[in-house]
Amino acid sequence: MKETFYQKKGLAIEKIAAELFLLSKDDRMPIISELQEKYELSRGTVQNALSFLKEVGAIETESKGHLGTYIKEINYQILQSYVVKDQLTATMPLPYSKLYEGFATGLYLAFKKGDIKLNMVYIRGSEDRIEAVEKGLYDMAVVSRFAAEHEIQANGNIDIALKFGPKSYLSEHVLLLASKKHKTIMDGMRVGIDRDSLDHLMLTNEHVQGKNIELIEVPANQLIYALRENQIDAGIWNYDEIIDKNYEDLNVQFIPLKEQHKAMNEAVIICQKDNLVIESICKKNIAIEKMLETQNKIKNGTMTPRY
Known part of the structure; x- marks a missing residue:
């Protein structure tokens, strides 16, 4: 199926798959002319890309007359295979503690289950990890909520895709x-x-x-x-x-413990500002409760780290 990416309509399929990945069952489909204008594609190219995604089972649509066309069924795993062509890249702190080993393992297992290859790089220092995401060197990064909110307030170049709750980054x-x-x-x-x-x-x-x-x-x-x-x-x-x-x-x-310290103890995943696809991929593949369960198992020594 991925041989299509080497053809001219490959880029159109990728862009439209990313657009549809943000939608849900029963949502109204984008109008072809809107997709033409947004991605600077011809009407025929957009129609071919949509037809292809229907053929491979990514979406099933239903026309409701003058109300428009709606999504009847949507398969995120198939759409994702065209959005994430090879692998996702991420960075997090050096896993020197069991808590960090647990977080790294949780991420690895979450994306493995979603059939996504995750290339993880370990970088010391939240500023360097944030800058790497802002420059587009990595799709996402793990930092404390404090560091993320500080950067959002200062520059506004990133968004928080997921929050993992108290003491998920460190105990204290x-x-x-x-x-x-x-x-x-x-x-x-x-x-x-x-x-x-x-x-x-x-x-x-x-x-x-x-x-x-x-x-x-x-x-x-x-x-x-x-x-x-x-x-x-x-x-x-x-x-x-x-x-x-x-x-x-x-x-x-x-x-x-002061109020501002609580933000330092919570892990978050950040991505570039308005990168809704990466945000959506994270939310659709990472179950926060499962992540925290894995983290606790490794912290307690009942599970072997894998990352």
Whole structure:
């Protein structure tokens, strides 16, 4: 069937399949002249593309006279095979915690079930992941809701396709201190900061405000190493890794949960602004409850990670 993509009408089939993918059963079909104008196609090309999609079982339509033509049946898997030609690309944080391994596994299994090849790239730093989506390097990215909403407010170049609820991104942030005698950041300390992570940057600035400290650039996932090597005296990090790796020797101080911190704990999937097809593909293939179930199974050790 996909040999059609190598013919002239292939592009028309792809565009119209994407258009129909956003519709539901009983929705009114777009008028041919509207599709002609929107995609700069001839009437015959649009008619041929629609006929092809009907022949392969992607849609079945019903005419209702002057009311127009309506979708009687719609097969999203067939439509999707023409919208997603080869694979989808996504990026998420390095899976250093079981929670992230669970999220990566959930995504892999969701798209595998939908017969979509997912090419996942792991990039440190929410800013870099967001920028990669904005530039079109990847179809989607996993970031915290805080990072996504911050970018939407600042530039408006992305949309949130799916939200996964509280503690789906991480359980909580904690303050790590090199010395056992301290419970907070003190004047004169060297504090690790990762400016590529919006969450980490905001939390660190919040904790050092008004204090005479030295900020040391450290990738967030190397904070524990930097503490142990006496490169820094304090830093904020993800509690999940500390639990997963049983770092009992660390001085861990819990951070009082504020309203803005809740957005940092929730995972979301973002895509380019107004990319309704990617949003729809995510919503039609990813069952949030199933994702969270997979995440919990891997976190609890009752399932082997696959990603």
